[in-house]
Each structure stands twice: as structure tokens, then as C-alpha cells.
Amino acid sequence: VIEIENVTKLYKMGAEIVHALRGVSLTVRRNEYLAVMGPSGSGKSTMMNMLGCLDTPTSGKYHFTGKDVSSMTDDELADIRNREIGFVFQTFNLLPRSTTLANVELPLIYAGYSPGDRREKAVKALHDVGLGERMGHKPNELSGGQRQRVAIARALVNNPSIILADEPTGNLDSRTGEEIMQLLEDLYAQGNTIIVVTHEEDIARHARRIVRLRDGLIESDARQQ
Amino acid sequence: VIEIENVTKLYKMGAEIVHALRGVSLTVRRNEYLAVMGPSGSGKSTMMNMLGCLDTPTSGKYHFTGKDVSSMTDDELADIRNREIGFVFQTFNLLPRSTTLANVELPLIYAGYSPGDRREKAVKALHDVGLGERMGHKPNELSGGQRQRVAIARALVNNPSIILADEPTGNLDSRTGEEIMQLLEDLYAQGNTIIVVTHEEDIARHARRIVRLRDGLIESDARQQ
Numbered sequence A, B: 001v002i003e004i005e006n007v008t009k010l011y012k013m014g015a016e017i018v019h020a021l022r023g024v025s026l027t028v029r030r031n032e033y034l035a036v037m038g039p040s041g042s043g044k045s046t047m048m049n050m051l052g053c054l055d056t057p058t059s060g061k062y063h064f065t066g067k068d069v070s071s072m073t074d075d076e077l078a079d080i081r082n083r084e085i086g087f088v089f090q091t092f093n094l095l096p097r098s099t100t101l102a103n104v105e106l107p108l109i110y111a112g113y114s115p116g117d118r119r120e121k122a123v124k125a126l127h128d129v130g131l132g133e134r135m136g137h138k139p140n141e142l143s144g145g146q147r148q149r150v151a152i153a154r155a156l157v158n159n160p161s162i163i164l165a166d167e168p169t170g171n172l173d174s175r176t177g178e179e180i181m182q183l184l185e186d187l188y189a190q191g192n193t194i195i196v197v198t199h200e201e202d203i204a205r206h207a208r209r210i211v212r213l214r215d216g217l218i219e220s221d222a223r224q225q
């Protein structure tokens, strides 16, 4: 369903060029569960942003469900981002002046749900991540791990079939982190496709395949258990 | 050097009251190394903000080097925050429009260093966290783990004797995380006082004492190895 071929990403910084990705190729089928690992700065978030159609490569190809992403219209891309893919950002990206509930309802507004249905789905998503008691809080009235969970709830609320999560448990204690991993495991069992960036081996152990990045390149890609 | 007694923190949210801290007491001597652990939302960051003189309790006492913090002048408090304590925020709090180098120099401007000395100290601090090659980047041109390391460098650049770090390795791979823990271990060996909030047991193992919070209360406080 996802196929990137020789993707590079370069940033020009004055006279210097930063090679965030130096040519990565990856094929992911429907209902796979991958963990992406690698040192800080190795290109994981950059690669995830490509996969989530949030950024474009400097060179290389990206085929999403067989179709070349670079030839898609803005509407087609917006549709993928809103309906097909749920993205949990490493830095959460919550709207600071909206409540937790409003933040989680946002993808449902784009998807055209009625106010009643939106509220119901958003409330359920928040309960699934243990935040039923924090729905009226704004992001700066939440703990770090609570904000992370709002970002997760928002990514899952529109029932996407592909979940891209960039360090979803980085701010969570082990037990809450396990609850989130159980959530992802259930979604995988329901036939969805999961890609998780993590730096913790315990978290990576839940996945069925581990892709390791180093310095903008894939250094290994192996199935496990 | 740090003594909080029966500290509470309440937030009024309309008709509800959120009890972030329900009465915590903690005594920390010079040259101690503590880890603070506990579930998401249990009050760790709230307690750290109290200790860092960044927030005031709803009730209870805070004595810093024997002196009652609530009776200090604004200048005395600013002095503590700038010279005595280095604080690594869970959400980094970097200035988005300044470069990495400028962000790290900031505490040195308040401390009255000359431009030449500021630059030298800031450059060294950035090399210590492995960011010598990213000094001209702005925060949004850095990876998540790189931003975290800028926040760490900024906290350490003015050689504070007390380091309060809220999840300093949450976005770092194991190896980079170990390098940061080694940095803290060296600072501890030099006689400084270290308090680290973490949710990872491997990170907590570096400390000599573990304080566990649950629901706004201290549930255990024990020395180890």
C-alpha cells in the first residue's frame, strides 16, 4: 500500500546542505506492523512526514495504493491525510486555544460529520486513551503525557486504515505506554497498517518488523517473531 | 538545600477543582541525585516547577537554601532561576525565531557575560550534547531529539549547582540518551545536585534515590545502590 523508492530529502542552509534522507526505499503492505528506530537526527520523522503526505521528497518516488503521490491533486492529498492516514506528531501539534475535545473533533469536521456524531466519536476516542476527565482542558492545562494522548486520540478518531505514530509513548509512564500499545495492537488485529517510530526497544518489540535508520539511510529491515 | 513541606497545587476549572498536588513533602541535600517517577498526570512536572521557582504552591512551604521562597523578592527569585538552577523543560520551550546558538546563549546574557565569553560557553555546551553541527539551525530545522538536547545545553550553560530535568531523554535513542545521562553523572561527581523526572526505569537506575508520585502524592521515596 506504501512504496517509497530512493527517496532523498535535502535542506539548503546557506552554503551547507543537510542530507536528512540520502536514498531510502521501503515497501509496506496492508495490515503490516512496523517499528522505525535509529539515532536522534537519523531521518525518522522526515521519512514519516513523507509517508504521511505532509512533505515531498527532493528526489525519488512515492506510490500510495499504487498511485504516484507527486501526480496527485491537492484534493486527493488532503483526502489521504484526512481519511486514510492518522498521524501522531512527535511534537503533538495541538491547537493551543482549543479544548482537548475540540482538538480531537477537528479531523471529523473536515470529514463532514454532524456535530452530534463528531462529539460522540471524539468523546469515545478520548476515553480510549484515558482522558475522559480532561475534555474541557486546553493543551497548556494538561501534563506532557496527556497532550501526547490527545494527539493520539486525534489521529485515531476518524478510523484511518494507516496509522503513523512518531514516538507515541515518549512522554508516557510504562503503564500508560502499554495501554497505548494495546490500542495499536487492537487496531492492527482489525486489519489496519501501523508504523511506529520509537527509541525504546520494549515498544519496538510489539511490531512484527523493525526498520533501522542511520544517517539518512536504512541500515536494516528485518521481520521479528 | 531544597525543602518543600506539605505543598499543594489546585487549579479551578469552572465548577471543578483539579488537585495537581495534594500535599507533598521532600527534602533534598546538596549533591544528591534523585529520580522522580510516576504515571502520566501524577504531578511530576507541577512539583518540578515548584522546585525550580517557576510556579508557586496553593499552600505549603518551600525553603531554598534555608530561606522561605514565598518571602523572596522578584530579584532574588530571578537570581535563583538564572544562576543556581538549570531547568530542562518537558516541552523544551525554545525561542522559535532564534538559532540554536542564540537559544543557548540566553541565560548567559542575563548572567552578564561578554559576547565573546557567551559564545565560547554556548559552543562548548552544544558540543557536549553532540550538536556542534547544528548551531545555526532554528528549532523547526531540528529533529525532536536535537531540540531536546538544545534545551539541555541551555540548562547547563551557566554551570548551575542544581539541575532539574523533566524527561530529558524522552525523545532520544538509547545511545544518545546514555550520553546525556553520562553528562549528568559527571555533573553529580563534581558536587552538583541532580533531579531527573523520567518514566524509564533504565534512566532512573542512574540516580541514587527514587521518589514515586501517584495522584498528586508521594507514594514512595527510597535510596538505591
Ligand SMILES: Nc1ncnc2c1ncn2[C@@H]1O[C@H](COP(=O)(O)OP(=O)(O)OP(=O)(O)O)[C@@H](O)[C@H]1O
Binding pocket: A134, A137, A140, A141, A142, A143, A144, A145, A146, A171, A172, A173, B011, B013, B018, B019, B020, B038, B039, B040, B041, B042, B043, B044, B045, B046, B047, B090
Ligand atoms: N493549568 C492547569 N489547569 C488545570 N489542570 C492542570 C493544569 N496544569 C496541569 N494540570 C493537571 O495537573 C495534573 C498534573 O500535571 P503534571 O503536568 O504535573 O503531570 P505529570 O506527572 O508531569 O505528567 P506527565 O508524565 O504526563 O508529564 C494533570 O492531571 C493535569 O491535567
Ligand SMILES: Nc1ncnc2c1ncn2[C@@H]1O[C@H](COP(=O)(O)OP(=O)(O)OP(=O)(O)O)[C@@H](O)[C@H]1O
Binding pocket: A011, A013, A018, A019, A020, A038, A039, A040, A041, A042, A043, A044, A045, A046, A047, A090, B134, B137, B140, B141, B142, B143, B144, B145, B146, B171, B172, B173
Ligand atoms: N527544516 C530543516 N532544515 C534543516 N535541517 C533539517 C530540517 N529538518 C530536519 N533537519 C535535519 O534533518 C535531520 C533529520 O531530522 P529528523 O527530524 O528526521 O530526525 P529524527 O530521526 O526524527 O530524529 P529524533 O529521533 O531526534 O526525532 C536532522 O539532522 C535535522 O537537523
Ligand SMILES: [Mg+2]
Binding pocket: A044, A045, A046, A090, A166, B143, B144, B145
Ligand atoms: Mg523525530
Ligand SMILES: [Mg+2]
Binding pocket: A143, A144, A145, B044, B045, B046, B090, B166
Ligand atoms: Mg510532566
